[in-house]
């Protein structure tokens with residue numbers, strides 16, 4: 001019977017077949033230990049029969065194979081099972097030596113071989129955490145009255161400023177851009193469905209060569225009618241807590257492989273800390289920074305503001321001058337907007353950007369004009385403020401930033417199967 005490695009525990013003492021790859025082999029002449037993986041998990045096959053040992057002799061690293069054996073429980077570990085091998089069928093022996101070995105490889109070599117590197121244990125674990133985060137996002141929103149709305153990727157307008165747009169020719173004499181965020185379209189959709197979220201690839205032609213930036217990344221935008229600034233932050237913190245709890249529950253093995261300190265993840269509970277931008281600037285200055293009101297926060301500033309906190313920190317109500325046109329002006333201070341960034345702990349940086357949206361036709365029209373963005377591409381967006389405008393808010397979660405945080409890994413490039421960055425779009 002064919003079974004998945006993850007299900008071996010249900011078949012103790014039975015003879016089963018697993019289908020996968022041999023990623024390592026050890027042993028002497030009389031016994032061989034095959035390290036096997038099939039995508040669902042990893043196990044060991046113990047080979048002692050002489051005629052099987054002869055077949056196993058031909059198997060090099062990454063040989064694909066079907067291994068039959070009797071399932072036994074590890075003598076010391078409850079949840080570890082192995083196979084006493086009774087049959088070996090080779091599917092394919094690598095034609096050359098597998099290029100990724102146990103020795104240390106540099107990042108460029110690994111990225112050039114990303115198509116193979118994905119098979120490594122750590123990379124396997126990261127992709128599984130990624131899947132868990134994606135599923136948690138869907139579950140959180142569906143449990144909270146949001147429906148999935150797919151927003152377009154080819155767009156005639158800019159959501160997050162014109163300087164980071166990827167431009168494409170659209171047939172003979174038109175041009176379009178790759179979406180930076182589905183937000184504007186989601187705002188239209190929630191005037192129909194009330195609460196919605198999208199989840200898809202977004203693009204930024206950002207010349208940032210950091211450990212937190214990709215040029216193609218996946219964003220989840222959420223948007224809700226009749227939700228205002230405070231409630232918007234509550235939805236964000238509840239979602240982050242939900243995602244982290246889900247990963248702690250379902251990705252124990254993966255987080256162990258990644259050597260993630262899960263202790264700090266268990267402390268991610270609501271409420272998160274809230275600091276206004278103004279307070280954040282004062283705090284930074286009191287700690288010796290020369291940052292001035294009106295300047296954007298840098299990576300070091302984000303680290304300073306979160307280093308003493310067990311929970312992520314909201315920095316909210318930023319100066320209007322450095323934020324996008326669509327954010328609602330703070331009724332208490334026209335210099336500020338009702339927005340927030342959510343900064344993760346342990347130096348993970350910005351995970352979420354969100355805001356209440358400007359719902360006044362006149363104020364929004366003026367903001368669009370001030371940014372020299374007038375024209376038909378924004379008229380439909382203004383229309384939403386013309387026909388039954390309501391207060392509404394939303395936010396965008398960067399999937400790879402969240403995965404990086406949950407996994408506790410240094411560089412964002414490992415969180416996406418095939419990273420696209422300033423200097424890399426291959427393989």
Ligand code: 4AD
Pocket residue numbers: 159160180181182183204206212213214215217219220221222350351352353354355394395396397398399400401
């Ligand atoms: O803060 P951002 O730019 O916000 C928006 O795009 C809003 N329209 C979202 C909304 O309100 N619906 O981007 C949202 C998040 C960031 O907080 C960050 O996590 C991630 O997207 N992000 C990136 N991730 C990887 N590489 C990049 N270059 C990123 N730029 C933003």
Ligand code: MG
Pocket residue numbers: 341350352353
């Ligand atoms: Mg942002």
